[in-house]
Amino acid sequence: MPSVCFYFQVHQPCRLRHYTVFDKDHKYFDDSKNKSICRKVANKCYLPANRLILDLIRQNNGKFKVAYSITGVLLEQLAEYAPEVMSTFDALAQTGCVEFLAETYYHSLSFLYSRNEFKEQIYKHIETIERLFGVRPKVFRNTELIYSNDLVDVIESMGIFDGILTEGADKILGGRSPNFIYTSPRSSRIKLLLKNYTLSDDIAFRFSNRDWCEWPLMAYKFSDWVNKVNGNGYNVNLFMDYETFGEHQWEDTGIFDFMRHLPGEIMKHPDNNFKTPSEVIASYPATDILDVPNVISWADTERDLSAWLGNPLQSSALHELYRMEQQVKLTGDSAILTDWRKLQTSDHFYYMCTKYFADGDVHKYFNPYDSPYDSYINFMNVMGNLEKRYKARLKTNTAVTGG
Amino acid sequence: MKVFMLGWEFPPFISGGLGTACYGLTKALSKMGLEVTFVLPRSISMGSHSTHVQMRTPADINDSDINLVEYERNLKNIKFKAIDSPLKPYASNEAYRREIEAMIRAKQQRCGAGKAVETNCLDSLAHYAGDMYTEVHRYAASSVKLALQEDFDVIHAHDWMTFPAGMAVAAVTGKPLIVHIHSTEFDRSGENVNQMIYDIERAGMHAADKIIAVSFLTRNIIISRYGITGDKVEVVYNGVERNGNGLSFNRIGINKDEKIVLFLGRITMQKGPEYFLGAAKKVLEVMDNVKFVMAGSGDMMRKAVELAANLGIGSKVLFTGFLRGEDVRKVYEMADLYVMTSVSEPFGIAPLEALNNDVPVLISRQSGVSEVLTHVLKADFWDVNEIANKIVAVLKYPPLQMALREHGNYEVRKLKWDDAAQKCMQIYNQLSASTVCV
Numbered sequence: 010m011p012s013v014c015f016y017f018q019v020h021q022p023c024r025l026r027h028y029t030v031f032d033k034d035h036k037y038f039d040d041s042k043n044k045s046i047c048r049k050v051a052n053k054c055y056l057p058a059n060r061l062i063l064d065l066i067r068q069n070n071g072k073f074k075v076a077y078s079i080t081g082v083l084l085e086q087l088a089e090y091a092p093e094v095m096s097t098f099d100a101l102a103q104t105g106c107v108e109f110l111a112e113t114y115y116h117s118l119s120f121l122y123s124r125n126e127f128k129e130q131i132y133k134h135i136e137t138i139e140r141l142f143g144v145r146p147k148v149f150r151n152t153e154l155i156y157s158n159d160l161v162d163v164i165e166s167m168g169i170f171d172g173i174l175t176e177g178a179d180k181i182l183g184g185r186s187p188n189f190i191y192t193s194p195r196s197s198r199i200k201l202l203l204k205n206y207t208l209s210d211d212i213a214f215r216f217s218n219r220d221w222c223e224w225p226l227m228a229y230k231f232s233d234w235v236n237k238v239n240g241n242g243y244n245v246n247l248f249m250d251y252e253t254f255g256e257h258q259w260e261d262t263g264i265f266d267f268m269r270h271l272p273g274e275i276m277k278h279p280d281n282n283f284k285t286p287s288e289v290i291a292s293y294p295a296t297d298i299l300d301v302p303n304v305i306s307w308a309d310t311e312r313d314l315s316a317w318l319g320n321p322l323q324s325s326a327l328h329e330l331y332r333m334e335q336q337v338k339l340t341g342d343s344a345i346l347t348d349w350r351k352l353q354t355s356d357h358f359y360y361m362c363t364k365y366f367a368d369g370d371v372h373k374y375f376n377p378y379d380s381p382y383d384s385y386i387n388f389m390n391v392m393g394n395l396e397k398r399y400k401a402r403l404k405t406n407t408a409v410t411g412g
Numbered sequence: 413m414k415v416f417m418l419g420w421e422f423p424p425f426i427s428g429g430l431g432t433a434c435y436g437l438t439k440a441l442s443k444m445g446l447e448v449t450f451v452l453p454r455s456i457s458m459g460s461h462s463t464h465v466q467m468r469t470p471a472d473i474n475d476s477d478i479n480l481v482e483y484e485r486n487l488k489n490i491k492f493k494a495i496d497s498p499l500k501p502y503a504s505n506e507a508y509r510r511e512i513e514a515m516i517r518a519k520q521q522r523c524g525a526g527k528a529v530e531t532n533c534l535d536s537l538a539h540y541a542g543d544m545y546t547e548v549h550r551y552a553a554s555s556v557k558l559a560l561q562e563d564f565d566v567i568h569a570h571d572w573m574t575f576p577a578g579m580a581v582a583a584v585t586g587k588p589l590i591v592h593i594h595s596t597e598f599d600r601s602g603e604n605v606n607q608m609i610y611d612i613e614r615a616g617m618h619a620a621d622k623i624i625a626v627s628f629l630t631r632n633i634i635i636s637r638y639g640i641t642g643d644k645v646e647v648v649y650n651g652v653e654r655n656g657n658g659l660s661f662n663r664i665g666i667n668k669d670e671k672i673v674l675f676l677g678r679i680t681m682q683k684g685p686e687y688f689l690g691a692a693k694k695v696l697e698v699m700d701n702v703k704f705v706m707a708g709s710g711d712m713m714r715k716a717v718e719l720a721a722n723l724g725i726g727s728k729v730l731f732t733g734f735l736r737g738e739d740v741r742k743v744y745e746m747a748d749l750y751v752m753t754s755v756s757e758p759f760g761i762a763p764l765e766a767l768n769n770d771v772p773v774l775i776s777r778q779s780g781v782s783e784v785l786t787h788v789l790k791a792d793f794w795d796v797n798e799i800a801n802k803i804v805a806v807l808k809y810p811p812l813q814m815a816l817r818e819h820g821n822y823e824v825r826k827l828k829w830d831d832a833a834q835k836c837m838q839i840y841n842q843l844s845a846s847t848v849c850v
Contacts (some may be wrong), residue, residue, distance in 0.1 A: 029801035030698055030808075321811035363787070363819055382789055385812060386805040 011188065011238040012284040012292065013275055014202065015075040016150070016174060017251035019055070020116050021047055021083045022356035024377055028390045035398060037348060037391045042377070044090045047083075051091035054255035059097035061254075061265055065272050066106045073272040074106045074283045077251070078150050081114030081134050082354055084141065095141070102142035108285035109138045110174065111146035117353035118317060120151055121304070122331035124163055130350070131167070148286045150174040152355050154204065154248070154307040155314070158300065161193040170199065172290045174248065176307040177203035181299055188242025189296040190289065200290045201299060204248040204307060208234060213249035217262035225263070228270035236278050243293040244284065248307070309364070317358040322385040327358060329392060333399065340402040348395060352388070360384035413840055414447040414564040416581065418555060418574035422452055422492075429761040430594050433626075433650050434570055440651070440833035442489040446840075449491045449562055451577070453551050493558050545608065552577035556584050565844040566590060568836070572597070572609055575616025582619065588843035590836075591620040592648075596633050599756040600682050614638050621843050624648045624836070626759035627780020633758075646839060649784050651829035652764035671702045671807045674747035674771070676740070677754075677762055679710035684753035684776065684793045686712075686719055691753070693723045694800035695807075702728065702807060707743050709734040744769035748813065749806045753793050754779050763788065767824040772816035774802050784827060787819035 024046070026039035065073045079098070087094045101107045113119055113130035114137065120127045131149070139145045149170045151160060156175035164170050177187030187203040211231065215221045223230070235245050250257065258264040275281050284292060308316040318324055330352055337349045361381045378384040417438065421431035438448050555577035559567075567589045569578030575591060582589040597605045597613055617623055617638050623645045625631040631645045673692070677683045685706065692704040706716060706729060713731065720729040735743060744750075750766035750773045757779035764781065766773050767788075775782050776793035789806070791798040806813050 029797060030804045031694070031797060031801065320815055322815050325809070325811040363815065379790065380786065382787075382812065382816060385809075386789075386802060389805060389809055389812075390801070 011235055011242055011280070012244045012282050012289055013235060014244050014246045014284050014286055014289050016110065016246070016248045016286060017075065017077050017253075018150075018249070019077055019079040019083060019251040021050060021080075021086060022116070022354045023082050023086070023351045025357070025387055025391055028387055028394070030390050030393070032390065032394065035344075035348070035394065037394075038351065043086060047086045047090040050252060050256055051087070051094050053260070054252050055087075055091070055094045056097060057260070057265060058251060058254040058268075059094065059101060061268060062107075063097065063101055063104070065269070066101075066104045069272050069276070071104065071106050072276065072283060074108070074285045074288070076108040076110055076148075076285050077101075078110040078112050079138075080112065080116040081130075081137055082116055082351065084137060099142065102144065106285075108148070108287055109142055109144055109146050110286065111135050111138065111149045111170070113152055115350045115353045116152050116355055117350070118152055118155070118327065118355050118358065119331075119353060120155060120160060120163070121314070121318075122327060123334055126331070126334055126353075127163065128167060135169070145169075148172045148174065148202075148290070153317070155304060156301060156306070157304040158193055158195050158302055161195040161199050165196045165199050172200040172202055172286060174202045174246075174286060175204070176305055176312055177206055177246070178305050178312040180312065181301050181305060185297060186242055188238050188245055190243065190293050191297055191299040192295040194298050194300050197295070200295055202244070202246050202286055202289060204246050206307070208245060209247045209249050212247065212264075212267075213253045213257065216253075216258050216264055216267070226267065228267055228274040231267075231271065232274035232277065232281075235275055235281065239278070239280055244289045246289075315364060316362050317355055320361070320363050320381075322361045322363070322381065323358045326361065326385060326388055326392070329389075333392075333396065336403060337395075337399050340399050340406065342399070342402050345395070345399050345402060349399075352392065352395070357384070357388055361388070413566075413837070413844070414562075415441065415449070415840065416559060416562060416564040416567045416587070417448050417450045418567070418569040418577050418581075419450055419452055420571060420573045422450065429650075429759065430571060432653075432761055433594060433759075436651055436653055436829040437832055437836065438490050440829035441836065443830070444833055444837060445489065446833075446837065447489050447491070447564075449493055449558075449564060451493045451555050451558060451574075453547070548573050548576055548612070552580045556580045559585055566840045568592060568840075569616065569620075570594060572613045572616060575612050575619075579616060579619045588621040588846075589619060590622045590624060590839060590843065591616045592624040592626075593617075593630055593634060593758070594626055595758045596630065596637070598633055598637055599630075599758050600680070602681055602755065620644075622646065622839050624839065626650055627783050629756075629778070629780045629783065630758040646835070648832050648835045648839075649780070649827065650759050650761055650764075651827045651832050652761065652768060652824055653829070654768065654825060669701065671699075671748045672746050673702060673704050673803055673807075674707065674743060674750045674766075675705065675753070676707045676735070676743065676750065676766070677752065679706060679708050679713045679716050681712060682755055682757070683708075683710070684755045685716045687753040687755075687793050687796055687799065688751060689716065689719050689723060689725070689729065690796040691751070691799035691803060692720075692729060693725055694796060695803050696725055696728055698804060699807060704729045705732060705743065705747070706730065707732045707735045707740075740765075741769065744771050747771045749774060749803060751799070751803065752776055752779065753799065755793050757781065764824050764827060767820040770817055770821055772806060772813055772820055774799065774806070785820070785823060787816060787823045789816070 023038050024043055025037055028037060062075055111131055111134055113127060114134040115130055117130060119130055135146055147170060149164050154174060154176045156173065160173065164173055187205045191201040191203065193199060193201065211226060216226055218224060238245050254264055254268065304314055305312050306314055333349060337345055360376050360378050361384050363381045419434045423431050423435045438450060441448055559581040564587065567578050567581050567587050569575055569589065570592045571594050578589050578591060597609045617634060617640050623634060623640060625634055625645050625647050626649065628647055631647050634640050634645050635642055675685065675688045679685050695702060717731060720726050744766060750763060750771045752760060752763050752773065752775045754760065754776045755778060757776065760775065760779045760781035763773040763775050774789040774791065777790050778793050782790050789802045791802055
């Protein structure tokens with residue numbers, strides 16, 4: 010009976026340019042770097058992966074289904090730097106086998122700092138997705154799968170969502186299986202889909218690891234693991250970054266071939282099928298209640314917020330940023346508002362993480378800075394300029410209204 | 413394992429990192445049970461000829477300063493052999509050479525043929541006369557005499573001044589020679605190298621069986637500037653003595669009126685004082701309540717004072733002169749940030765000491781120590797704008813200062829002299845095992 014539910018996170022941040030305390034202009038973002046990275050990832054991942062998924066949907070006559078969450082910051086970049094990717098996503102949307110999820114437009118941590126801003130960004134994202142792909146998202150995923158009971162309150166109060174995706178962390182499951190649907194003590198209406206992190210990470214992280222005893226991972230072997238869920242689970246949620254295909258796992262690791270064969274292998278077992286998150290929610294009842302008083306995420310082994318909030322640099326930068334909210338919004342200046350929002354993307358704070366910095370690992374791979382300190386300095390310089398900017402704007406606003 | 417070690421300075425008679433390094437290394441070797449004979453010139457007079465190295469000699473310092481008990485406890489396997497050089501003056505360079513050659517001949521007759529090559533390099537140096545040359549070679553001659561009375565397995569020579577001694581001892585005894593490069597003439601003098609020193613360095617490196625470089629930066633210089641093959645050069649990073657008081661929490665909350673940015677080191681071309689001052693000028697454009705302290709002395713001191721005045725920041729820059737002991741501790745206590753703008757720094761022990769004293773550091777990328785430290789700020793020495801940018805950030809954002817201090821203080825503990833000694837030990841073992849002629 011297991012329904013395999015694929016969800017791919019599709020995101021690229023808007024990286025900052027090198028900005029010193031002596032810089033005065035308002036050009037904060039490194040357009041040429043963002044463009045070249047966007048084009049590179051489009052060619053290595055988005056385009057070939059989209060074509061593959063499209064092929065698989067057609068070959069399997071609509072029985073293969075997936076879900077995407079594409080951030081607003083990436084959609085903007087794709088429209089500008091790689092419009093061909095947008096057409097392939099559009100083609101995917103037309104198949105009816107693809108669900109688009111909702112998240113904060115700027116891939117932000119706003120849930121932790123400003124519920125107002127959080128909701129505004131979700132609305133902005135929903136509207137964008139509807140405008141681009143003609144469907145209105147019904148399922149929400151928060152940045153980095155950050156989740157707690159409180160998130161359910163906010164999401165339920167918006168009245169537009171049926172479910173939330175989050176991490177199947179051991180500490181919240183307490184021995185229970187991630188392969189069922191759960192609800193929160195705060196709401197019986199909102200359903201929770203939990204990432205099966207073992208099977209997800211077999212693909213996303215371990216696939217090309219030659220020290221892994223299961224290497225090389227073949228589609229039939231993986232299908233066997235999925236089949237084992239048969240009888241003790243409804244759904245197997247495979248949640249991962251879309252960049253797994255071609256970017257984190259390079260093409261020569263065989264990741265695309267693996268994916269090409271996976272649907273066929275999975276559906277060899279007559280009880281298996283593929284479902285989108287909304288279909289999973291509609292198909293199965295909730296089996297238990299998950300109480301999550303403390304915030305979790307899908308990051309690192311800790312599954313907590315320490316990758317974004319673990320040191321004084323990160324928390325000071327975040328506090329300073331959200332402290333500006335009211336003033337920024339008071340200006341009524343859309344350029345200032347957009348810049349402020351682009352600074353909220355979680356990656357900026359991830360770059361400041363000192364946790365594994367000295368060891369050099371996955372954190373380093375994604376980091377455009379030499380050190381977390383450099384990223385903090387750069388960020389604070391930009392924020393310093395933004396602060397001057399909105400203050401000046403507010404001053405002219407009062408002068409105008411006053412005069 | 414017995415080591416015949418040749419050094420030029422040892423605490424408290426130090427002018428820079430070399431003495432500190434020799435102390436740390438020998439202490440750790442001693443802990444591992446190795447016997448080290450450390451040969452040190454007791455009284456040397458470099459006079460005004462010393463433009464690249466500044467020396468403190470025993471004559472300048474009261475003997476009662478040395479805590480002999482403490483020394484003996486820490487360095488129990490180390491025998492010090494001081495060469496009281498002025499008491500055995502050689503009449504001339506010629507006389508010195510005759511003596512050395514006579515000794516080498518005597519040894520060669522005992523040992524059979526071979527090992528004649530090393531004497532050539534002494535020939536090539538012979539036409540440089542002058543005090544430095546005389547001193548270096550006087551030290552060499554005395555070392556050879558000492559070596560003949562000692563029993564040891566390897567020779568370990570620190571920096572160019574001891575290389576002639578190292579080469580001579582190796583030639584006489586046939587023991588393997590390791591030269592340890594703490595700094596090269598290119599680091600100290602840029603492109604204006606002193607040819608005599610370069611020649612000594614080069615001869616020492618070529619004569620050596622193994623070269624220890626204090627960083628990959630230095631290893632690259634050795635390979636590219638001295639024509640040495642890579643397989644002969646090992647990198648052994650320096651360590652740091654854990655002598656700080658740990659995080660002194662009482663500092664937090666001290667409300668000073670002014671921020672202090674510290675430069676501590678010799679004020680010489682190598683240390684890039686003009687870049688420090690250039691950055692200071694830029695910082696003062698956006699911040700007012702900052703003082704820049706330049707602690708140290710050197711041949712560019714006067715130029716630095718003039719430059720500060722010309723930049724119009726004279727009142728914001730304080731020159732303290734050479735500091736030691738308690739004064740160094742005090743200046744660290746006051747500092748908000750330590751800045752090292754070295755143009756070429758083979759290693760750089762000073763930033764480690766700053767971190768040890770809870771001071772965050774900004775170091776030039778052109779330094780060996782930047783290969784081992786991650787929780788520090790880095791900039792290219794010439795990038796005055798970026799140096800200033802980072803100084804401002806540290807002064808402006810307390811969380812940054814705190815994070816750098818906490819992580820840096822922790823990271824610096826991982827740099828242990830024990831690890832450096834372990835690596836030296838491996839090299840000793842390799843060499844003494846492969847030596848056939850003893």
